[in-house]
Amino acid sequence: MAVETNQMRKFLNEPAQVVKESLAGLAAAHPDLLRYDAAAQIIVRKDAPKKGKVALISGGGSGHEPLHGGFVGLGMLDAACPGEVFTSPVPAQMLAATKAVDGGAGVVHIVKNYTGDVLNFKLAAEDAADEGIKVTSVVIDDDVAVQDSLYTAGRRGVGATVLAEKIAGAAAEGGADLTKVTDAVKRVNDRARSFGVALSSCVPPASGKPIFELPEGQIELGIGIHGEPGRKRATLGSASEVVDVIVEAVISDLKPKRGAKVLAFVNGMGGTPLLELYLLYGEIDRKLRAAGVEPVRNLVGSYITSLEMAGASLTVLELDEELTRLWDAPVHTPALRWGA
């Protein structure tokens, strides 16, 4: 029997167990790729630790599936640390994951820029260093909706996280050392920008209520991935008009070279079907070309989500030869697979 409130209909047994039960299901579906350590609440690549390979870990609140557990496997993450829904995991999870995947070449923590994630990963990295494991941390902060400032928490980490995990994962799989793998994450973060819009809120299982209410005909501009309201509310225009806003926000901040080759990542927030995501991609592809950049790679689908929120985000990554080669390298995870 599913759980139902007057504002929520979800497949649940016990709302407090949703994360653990989902992780057990992920492991049941992909025993060839990963395992679930229920005691530590981490997802670990099946063949970890790989001796001599730099390991990659990420983590954060749940509710963004397939991020991060769905990206554990060949050519991407070695472990994922899922917290409760929209809540950072705790340092014990990151430490257990770090120890489980360290093959002697060091471990890279990929951290989305949220105060909770940053603080918990910081404590975990200190604990890991105390145990003699070499750990580097890179904070992803690609969301142009947030005004960056020395005096604020800064920009959020959103879509670039997926691209960084894929590209740095390929570098690690190819034998790059800790410095090079860390640099790959930083380069993706430096060269990628994102912007998201929401057409609806989402309902965290623990509260059973939507995080915000959108009046008819309104959309939220500049959202993150936690069902939070965006920077401002606007009238819902046509898809083409919404894409104008998104592309302008991303390109004016990224300032790519004229004629730059880019990867365009059109991401669904969980409740928007591919029918609409491809429609958006068509508009975005055309408008990026009109803006003087060439989308030579793309990713279209729901990869970093906000439960069942309707909405989408665009991430543009300015590519070079090496980033393109690493993007094209084989990957085999539950959510991304090519070449392997």
Add this chain to the structure above:
Amino acid sequence: MDAATITSWMREIDAAVRRERDHLVQLDAAIGDGDHGTNMTRGFEAVVQALDGDPGSPPGKLLILAGRTLVSTVGGASGPLWGSALRSGGRVLGEQPTFDGRELVQVLAAALASVKDLGTAAVGDKTMVDALEPAVDTLRARLTEGASIDDALDAAAGAAEAGMRATVPLQARKGRASYLGERSVGHQDPGATSTALIIRALQRAVTGTA
């Protein structure tokens, strides 16, 4: 004040965050992601359990255990922030079996310093610091003036509550609410709210009255 004071403080916090859980969720939903009440309830429930399993420890050790439990159960930002705060406060007391008002000020001052250091927040950023700093300052000032511990703690809890209410017109500069920019104005900060509950719980634990 002794170990029983700390245990009683943690029980009072557990009861307070449970009672105010929906209110904290509501405040957080407006400018964050709506999980603050759930997280604090989970954390202090675990703290009470952990303290039940450790009878006989001195107050400083109990605070460190409480802090460690919060770090390992809460997640989010409040886990590391309150966890580090209680651990830093506990270290001030070392092994001593009792503590007085002056030492309680040192405990809370160490907790505040640790929160400000880890969170890089200051008064006016619309965070828990807006409630915690005035509470510590008021407690210190009233005790220096010669007030009783009961009166000084009541004033400190009042200062935390005033600091909490003063977050309403502020624009958030730290934490998740900062992503909203100007839209964070007009909402009371959930972290300052739970902090006011925590200081009021301390007053209740020490004076034994509501």
